[in-house]
Amino acid sequence: MLKPLTAILLALLLMLQFRLWVGNASFSRQAELTEQVKEQSAENQRNQARNTILFAEITDLRTGSEAIEERARHELGMIHPGEVFYRVVKN
Helix, strand or coil: CHHHHHHHHHHHHHHHHHHHHCCCCCHHHHHHHHHHHHHHHHHHHHHHHHHHHHHHHHHHHHHCHHHHHHHHHHHHCCCCCCCCCCCCCCC
16 A cells, blocks of 8 residues: 555655756756846946936036036037137047
């Protein structure tokens, strides 16, 4: 009477061990997911730092005219009336 019960328990144990080592919830899959979480966390931190810089720039552009003037000078080459623009070219 113990033989069939032993065989069933052994089969059940083997199925559980298979899932633990090879299946979808295996140790190797857990290690992969842990590594992906670390990579995603690092990327999120980089994006958060970038967003902080962008929000500061947006706030500066909305509140102050100095930032707008600086951008107009550097990106568009605009100058005030009466100013002389000098461009220094490095060789």
